[in-house]
Amino acid sequence: MNDSSVRVLVPAGMLGAGFPPETVERGLALGADVIAIDGGSTDSGPHYLGSGTPKTARAAVAADLRILLNAAARARIPLIVGSCGTSGTDGGVDWVAGITAEILAEDGLGLTVATVYSEQSPEPLAERLAAGAVRPLPPMGELEPGTLRECTHIVGMMGHEPIEAALRAGAQVVLAGRATDTAVAAAYPLMRGMPPGPTWHAAKIVECGGQCTTDPRAGGVFATIDHDGFTIEPLDPTVACTPTSVAAHMLYETADPFRMREPAGTLDVSAADYRALDERTVRVEGSRFEPAEQHTIKLEGARISGYQTMSFSAIRDPRILGQIEDWAALLRKVLADRVSRTLGLAPDDYAVDLRLYGHNAVLGELDPASGPPREVGVMLLVQAADQATATAVAKVANPLMLHLPTADMAYLPSLAFPFSPAETERGPAYEFVLNHTVDVDSPTALFRTEYRKAAADA
Structure with missing residues (x-):
């Protein structure tokens, strides 16, 4: 033809x-x-x-x-x-x-x-890996057989x-x-x-x-x-x-x-x-x-990296917004202290991602803008090995995301949660762990x- x-x-x-x-x-x-x-x-x-x-x-x-x-x-x-x-x-x-x-x-x-x-099964791929037929694509490193078995799904492209x-x-x-x-x-x-x-x-x-x-x-x-x-x-x-x-x-x-x-x-x-x-x-x-x-066939695979709970509040207080980075740093410090004291968790037991939408949540330090924002949405994303731990950390953060003052404030500000309950359990979080080719x-x-x-x- x-x-x-x-x-x-x-x-x-x-x-x-x-x-x-x-x-x-x-x-x-x-x-x-x-x-x-x-x-x-x-x-x-x-x-x-x-x-x-x-x-x-x-x-x-x-x-x-x-x-x-x-x-x-x-x-x-x-x-x-x-x-x-x-x-x-x-x-x-x-x-x-x-x-x-x-x-x-x-x-x-x-x-x-x-x-x-x-879709691919881990064991045949592990055999190909042992035979030297599987290689990483940047930025991935060498593949361990255990990583294949941890994947919930693997596909060949x-x-x-x-x-x-x-x-x-x-x-x-x-x-x-x-x-x-x-x-x-x-x-x-x-x-x-x-x-x-x-x-x-x-x-x-x-x-x-x-x-x-x-x-x-x-x-x-x-x-x-x-x-x-x-x-x-x-x-x-x-x-x-x-x-x-x-x-x-x-x-x-x-x-x-x-x-x-x-x-x-x-x-x-x-x-x-x-x-x-x-x-x-x-x-x-x-x-x-x-x-x-x-x-070659490219392999894609993902595994569960933990469980997440999200909380979100909004800030309009001009005094906080004028020093929003300091406020965020204070929130991280106070939260870590309270989680350690009340839950007995070490820093390695959970992870906190704090993003300031309306300030630098998307570009971070790459953002050339200067001056205080008019309002900021604060997204707290907690990840832990199980859902209960992630939610417990987010609940400890609840009063801080609603009333945490800066060091020079003589009053408790009232911020705003858009939802009740303030914590949303996102369930399992996944991460890509395969970006490799197989001959x-x-x-x-x-x-x-x-x-x-x-x-x-x-």
Whole structure:
């Protein structure tokens, strides 16, 4: 199979984010050969991988899927979803597959669905680690076998190959576990014989839907990949792609704006040329792809780091706000003294994170602003080995966050708790502990695929 071009419709940057239905219709009218959309990310932190839960609402995912499944069925083109359920765990794949099955049954769509699972077991990975096949990515250090066993979930980040294999086996809908954002859009064009340089570059540009356009809120994008390069345009006819907006996306989530590693090799766009074909369409040529000598799969894993309780209060007192850093330091000191005296806890038994929103909670010392703020929200986050300890520390802090005066105040100020109770138990906290690669002999070896045929209603 080797076509002159392949057209990829990417309706949004993530399943469940929503998109105007008419933009998908326009993509079909332009002759889309495949619909591709990412289903998740690690952007929102380790909780979703560690807990195996999605960050998106079921109703939002179902609404997007209904539009896309019906569009794919009418146009008789494949639909590919990657990193299902946010982090690509097996449970996340099954969650999206369950929603898909409901829609297929309700709408009478007889489509073959492939579910590609990416979750990994610790023991086989420990064997690969012992054989020297697992290496850290910065800033991680060498991996200990015990860390693998502490992970609540581990996923391998697949490239395009498992997705392509499912398509070749006859799948009309591919629901993949953890995958590179680019693999979702690259799999079908590569299967159809498009060259890897333009294909991987186009896939990188479209990974976040309309983010490479002049209005990311307007929907997705449409890429046409051929043997010399690719063109890209927004699905909304009132929005534009420009050479700057397209080229700028190579800066997004990459350590090097000219080179990006995939499991199968490295994309090199250092010689790429971006030019406007008209006021809203961009042509890109000159992208290259360097195959890797060793195929690798990135591993992601998270474990429970403790349990958290949060408390929040607000300060408007100008006297405190004029010396807010001193007040925060005093709060930390008094809290530590009281926790030691009343709970008998040592400093190593718990951790306190105090953030001053409205002052420096986001940038910290990098913030160049000077002068007292008008109001500050004080967020106290306590973490301990168990929930009861974290909550006990937060309760000790309660009167301090409500009435702690500065050293020069002759009265007790009244600050403000927005909630009652003031303490909110956040449950287990997770941390990423795997950012490593594992050498594989086959790009599909770590992944498992199942097929389900939905019978259309008569």
